[in-house]
Structure formats: structure tokens, C-alpha cells
Amino acid sequence: MTSASLPIPGPAPSGSFSSSSFGAGRGLSAWSLIRPAVGRLSLAVLAGVGAAGAAVALTACSAWLISRAALHPPVLHLMVAIVAVRACGLSRGVLRYLERLIGHDAAFKILTDVRVRLYTRLERLAPAGLADFRRADLARRLASDVDAVLDLVTRVFLPYAVAGVVGLASVLVVGALVPVAGLVLALALLVVGVGVPVMQRASAHRADGRLAPLRAELSTGVVDLLHGLPDLTAYGATRARLDRLAEVDTRLTETSRRSAATAGLGAAVTALSTGAAVLAGLTAGAVAVRSGSLTGELLALVVLTPLAVFEIAAPLPVAAQRWATARVSLQRLTELWQTPDPITDHPQAPESRADPRGDFGFDSHPDSPRARAGHVPEMRIDGVTAGWVAGRTALRDLDLVLPAGGRVALVGPSGSGKSTVAALLVRFLDPRDGRVTMDGRDLREIPADEVRRVVGYLPEDSYLFDTTIGDNLRIGRAGAGDSELHEALRQARLLDWVRTLPDGLGTLVGEHGMALSGGQRRRLALARLLLGNARVLIFDEPTEHLDDETAAALTHDLLDAAGDRTVLLITHRTDLTGLSVTRMPFGSSQR
Numbered sequence: 001m002t003s004a005s006l007p008i009p010g011p012a013p014s015g016s017f018s019s020s021s022f023g024a025g026r027g028l029s030a031w032s033l034i035r036p037a038v039g040r041l042s043l044a045v046l047a048g049v050g051a052a053g054a055a056v057a058l059t060a061c062s063a064w065l066i067s068r069a070a071l072h073p074p075v076l077h078l079m080v081a082i083v084a085v086r087a088c089g090l091s092r093g094v095l096r097y098l099e100r101l102i103g104h105d106a107a108f109k110i111l112t113d114v115r116v117r118l119y120t121r122l123e124r125l126a127p128a129g130l131a132d133f134r135r136a137d138l139a140r141r142l143a144s145d146v147d148a149v150l151d152l153v154t155r156v157f158l159p160y161a162v163a164g165v166v167g168l169a170s171v172l173v174v175g176a177l178v179p180v181a182g183l184v185l186a187l188a189l190l191v192v193g194v195g196v197p198v199m200q201r202a203s204a205h206r207a208d209g210r211l212a213p214l215r216a217e218l219s220t221g222v223v224d225l226l227h228g229l230p231d232l233t234a235y236g237a238t239r240a241r242l243d244r245l246a247e248v249d250t251r252l253t254e255t256s257r258r259s260a261a262t263a264g265l266g267a268a269v270t271a272l273s274t275g276a277a278v279l280a281g282l283t284a285g286a287v288a289v290r291s292g293s294l295t296g297e298l299l300a301l302v303v304l305t306p307l308a309v310f311e312i313a314a315p316l317p318v319a320a321q322r323w324a325t326a327r328v329s330l331q332r333l334t335e336l337w338q339t340p341d342p343i344t345d346h347p348q349a350p351e352s353r354a355d356p357r358g359d360f361g362f363d364s365h366p367d368s369p370r371a372r373a374g375h376v377p378e379m380r381i382d383g384v385t386a387g388w389v390a391g392r393t394a395l396r397d398l399d400l401v402l403p404a405g406g407r408v409a410l411v412g413p414s415g416s417g418k419s420t421v422a423a424l425l426v427r428f429l430d431p432r433d434g435r436v437t438m439d440g441r442d443l444r445e446i447p448a449d450e451v452r453r454v455v456g457y458l459p460e461d462s463y464l465f466d467t468t469i470g471d472n473l474r475i476g477r478a479g480a481g482d483s484e485l486h487e488a489l490r491q492a493r494l495l496d497w498v499r500t501l502p503d504g505l506g507t508l509v510g511e512h513g514m515a516l517s518g519g520q521r522r523r524l525a526l527a528r529l530l531l532g533n534a535r536v537l538i539f540d541e542p543t544e545h546l547d548d549e550t551a552a553a554l555t556h557d558l559l560d561a562a563g564d565r566t567v568l569l570i571t572h573r574t575d576l577t578g579l580s581v582t583r584m585p586f587g588s589s590q591r
């Protein structure tokens with residue numbers, strides 16, 4: 001059976017984004033990222049410019065002050081410069097702190113916004129839309145690729161904005177005193193801020209583009225290795241896997257080395273440019289002093305100011321390299337962003353909303369009047385053809401009726417599309433042809449969240465989180481009280497067992513529920529499904545891998561717990577008393 005594993009018909013979190021407002025197709029441009037924090041970013045740039053400007057002014061004033069003081073003028077003539085040095089020295093630290101504070105605040109706001117938007121998108125895509133992504137790669141995209149956005153703000157945008165403003169101001173001041181020195185300073189800054197990054201980009205273009213995919217390949221391989229270690233050890237295939245990983249690691253190291261060498265070259269060119277600007281200031285300044293157009297004290301300012309400016313410009317090549325890396329991350333996020341929706345809402349479909357009493361013909365929320373009255377809808381599949389991957393058909397021209405309150409067993413050979421039927425009924429997938437309806441209403445006219453509140457799905461491999469029994473249950477219904485949890489456990493025939501546990505609902509279930517037996521795991525997942533109060537229940541091979549006795553008891557209990565709700569039981573079992581049996585046509589997916 002497939003691994004579709006999001007069976008949760010729970011209420012949508014209030015205040016969550018409407019999924020359709022972040023649909024596929026829109027790009028994830030740098031501007032769209034920083035837009036939510038433009039005000040804070042402007043403040044951070046202002047503080048950064050103040051801090052960097054104070055640092056340059058401190059050097060310039062100090063240079064002038066020391067040279068002037070060497071001539072022993074009356075101390076009053078030095079007072080303005082002394083106050084300026086003090087003011088610059090003190091304000092530099094304060095402004096730098098403010099720049100960091102506001103800049104990081106803006107960056108975290110942007111990061112939060114990106115994360116919420118991506119998770120909203122994931123919610124829309126999962127599980128059918130994520131079929132082409134490997135899990136570890138997906139985790140990398142959501143963790144380190146998103147973190148690259150933070151770099152983009154704090155280590156690319158801010159340094160460039162600050163260096164741009166302060167560099168221009170310094171060029172104007174130095175240029176006003178000695179035009180040639182100003183010109184050389186401008187050229188040297190252009191070399192460091194634009195030339196070096198362009199050079200680095202040319203030589204490291206391929207390296208940067210390959211780093212992120214290689215890292216993704218390595219982490220996917222490591223995760224695979226850890227998961228499959230027992231099998232690999234049993235077949236003696238561990239060495240071959242390790243060798244393959246070592247080969248990826250070597251390529252990654254080589255690519256990183258190339259990238260680091262380019263960064264080193266950039267640092268060397270930056271040092272050379274700094275030297276050139278200082279030398280030009282000294283030579284042109286000396287000529288100006290000799291011709292009488294510049295005083296000796298100002299010569300010190302012309303020579304030393306470039307040193308302070310280059311301290312601000314020095315991080316630019318690294319910033320540009322980070323920009324190149326961040327662009328690859330942005331591209332990977334955009335790929336995820338632009339993955340086509342596996343389900344498409346009908347143009348007239350209302351947006352998913354927190355209001356439980358929708359007007360699409362069916363009050364689906366567990367607390368709505370109609371739900372409390374226990375209305376159970378009829379579900380129909382009419383002439384449906386569907387598939388998960390473009391060009392491949394999972395089932396063709398299928399008809400199936402689930403009468404209100406009916407009990408239907410769906411049987412058929414492996415790969416004939418039984419789980420695909422379940423996916424269609426919970427709107428993980430929309431049909432390519434034909435219609436799936438609820439009380440005569442096409443499911444595409446009903447937001448997917450609402451469908452999943454009515455139709456509950458228990459996949460073969462329900463995921464249990466590494467937390468307590470109570471927390472796992474509350475995924476089915478956030479905010480449910482202990483008495484409701486106990487009732488669900490009672491229906492799933494787990495209550496007596498939970499009562500024997502010293503920690504009761506607070507008992508930890510372990511990773512993937514490993515601290516429970518197979519039967520207990522399924523019963524816990526069943527209790528979670530029952531809490532959601534869905535009125536159509538789909539059980540996808542709930543007894544797979546259980547011994548006959550446990551399987552018969554579980555099947556009996558889950559049909560019992562379903563009460564008067566509609567049940568679709570996907571199964572390989574032969575004992576189907578009390579169920580009307582529908583057979584999948586053999587090889588429907590191959591036709």
C-alpha cells in the first residue's frame with residue numbers, strides 16, 4: 001500500500017493562511033521575501049550606515065587630530081576634533097548594536113514569513129504533490145535552504161547597502177580634497193564590491209550550483225543508510241553503501257575546496273585594492289601638499305580614510321559568494337513553491353475557513369448543528385480515471401458507491417489502485433476524468449480541509465509522533481479533553497490498557513510508536529481518527545502484518561467503533577461478513 005500518511009481530519013488552525021492564496025506559479029523572488037520587513041530593514045540600513053560612517057569619520061578625525069596636534073597648536077583649536085572623535089567612538093558601538101538588533105529582527109520576521117508560507121504550501125501539496133521529492137532532500141530544503149534567506153538579509157543585503165552608502169560618501173569627501181585619490185578609491189571599491197564577486201562568480205559558478213544538490217545527496221544517503229542499516233548488514237551490503245557515500249563526500253569536499261579557493265583569491269584582490277587606494281592617496285596627496293592645494297593635516301585624512309572604508313568593503317566578496325549560494329537555495333525553494341497542486345479547487349469553491357457552518361451544502365465541522373445531528377453523506381465515484389505521476393494512470397474508469405452509513409470492502413490485487421481510491425475520497429488527489437461526489441456535490445467544489453473533516457482516513461502506516469499518547473490523540477482533535485480521549489480509547493479498545501500504565505495518557509510512545517505493539521499502534525491511530533468525528537471512515541489495510549487472531553479482533557472492533565458512519569475497508573482479508581464487497585478490476589492501473 002502506498003505511504004500516504006496524512007490522515008488527520010482535525011480542525012484547521014485558526015488564523016492559518018488560506019492555502020489558495022499561496023498557490024503554485026508565483027515566484028519566490030528576493031523582493032517578495034523582504035517585502036514584509038521593508039520598514040525594519042530601512043531602519044537597520046540607517047543604523048548600519050551611521051555605525052560605518054562613524055567608524056570612517058573616527059579614522060579621518062583621528063588622522064587629522066594627530067597630525068594637527070603634532071604642530072602644537074593652542075588646545076582650543078583641537079576641541080572640535082576631540083569632541084568629534086569622542087562622539088564617533090561612542091556612537092559607533094551603539095549604532096552597530098542597533099543595526100544588529102534591528103537587522104536580525106527583520107531577518108527573523110522574514111524567516112518566519114517564509115516558513116509559514118512554505119509550510120502552507122506543503123500542506124497543500126502533501127502527499128501526492130511531494131511524490132517526486134526525497135524526504136531528506138525535502139528536509140534540507142525546509143531547514144538549510146530556508147536559513148539561507150537569513151544570510152541573504154544579514155550577510156548580503158545589509159553589508160552591500162551600508163558599504164554602498166558609506167563608500168560613496170567617502171569617495172565624495174576624499175575626491176573633494178584630492179580628486180585623483182577619490183577616483184582611485186572609487187575604482188578600488190568597484191573592484192572589491194563588483195569586480196571580485198563577478199570574477200568569483202565566473203570561476204565558482206559551477207561549484208556553487210553543485211554544492212546544495214551534493215549536500216542534499218549526502219544527507220539523503222546518510223538518512224537512507226541509517227534507516228536501512230539492519231537490512232544492509234544482513235545482506236553484507238553496508239560497505240558498498242559507505243563507499244558510495246564516501247564518493248559523494250569526496251565530490252562535496254572538492255567542490256567546497258574550489259569554492260574556498262575562489263574566496264581566498266577574492267580576499268587577496270581586496271587587500272591589493274586597499275593598498276592601491278592608500279598608495280594613490282599618499283602619492284596624489286603628497287603632490288597636492290607640495291602644490292599647496294592640501295594641508296599636511298588633511299594628507300593624513302586622505303591616506304588613512306581608505307583603510308577604514310575597506311574595513312567596511314572587505315566583507316563584500318564573501319557577501320557576494322553567499323548571495324550566489326543563497327540564490328541556489330532560493331531556486332530550490334522556488335521549485336518546491338512552484339510544484340503544481342495535486343488538487344485544484346473549482347473556481348466557485350469557497351476558500352477554506354475557520355467558520356464551521358459553510359454554505360456548500362454540508363456542515364462539516366464536528367461542532368456544527370448538522371454534524372451533531374450525525375448526518376452521514378453519500379459518497380460516489382463516477383467514471384474516475386486518476387494518477388499520481390504525469391503519464392501514468394493509477395486507476396481507470398472506476399465506479400464506486402458508498403451509501404450513507406454503508407459498509408463496503410474494497411478488495412483487489414496489489415497495485416490495482418485501492419489506496420488511490422482512498423486518496424481521491426480525502427482529496428489528496430483529484431480525478432483526471434470523472435467525478436467524486438459527496439451528497440451529489442463534486443469534491444472539487446469543497447475545500448480539501450472541509451472534505452477531510454467529513455472523510456477520515458486511516459492509512460496502513462499511520463504515523464505516531466515521538467510524544468505521549470495524549471498528544472498523539474489530540475492531533476485528531478486539538479483541545480479535546482481527557483474524557484473525550486478516554487472515550488475514543490474505549491471505542492478503539494485501548495482504554496483498559498492505558499489505565500494500567502503508570503503515566504496513563506502521558507505515556508511516551510517512542511519514535512514511530514516503537515514502544516507499542518503493532519496492534520496497539522493501529523488502535524491508537526484508530527482512536528485518533530475517531531476523535532476527529534469524521535462521518536465517512538476509510539480504513540486502508542488496517543490489519544496488514546498482524547496475526548490472524550489480532551487482525552480479526554481489530555477488524556471487528558473498528559467496524560463496531562464506526563457505529564452508523566459510512567465505512568470503506570480496503571483489505572486483503574477474505575473474511576468480510578457484513579460488508580458489501582467491491583472488487584478492483586485486475587490491473588486497472590496498467591490498462
Ligand SMILES: Nc1ncnc2c1ncn2[C@@H]1O[C@H](COP(=O)(O)OP(=O)(O)OP(=O)(O)O)[C@@H](O)[C@H]1O
Binds near residue numbers: 131
Ligand atoms: N504516492 C504515490 N506516488 C506515486 N505513485 C503512486 C503513489 N501511490 C500509488 N502510486 C501508484 O499508483 C498505482 C496504484 O497504487 P495503489 O497503492 O493505489 O494500489 P493498491 O491497490 O493500494 O496496492 P497495494 O494493495 O499493493 O497497496 C501504483 O502503480 C503505484 O505505483
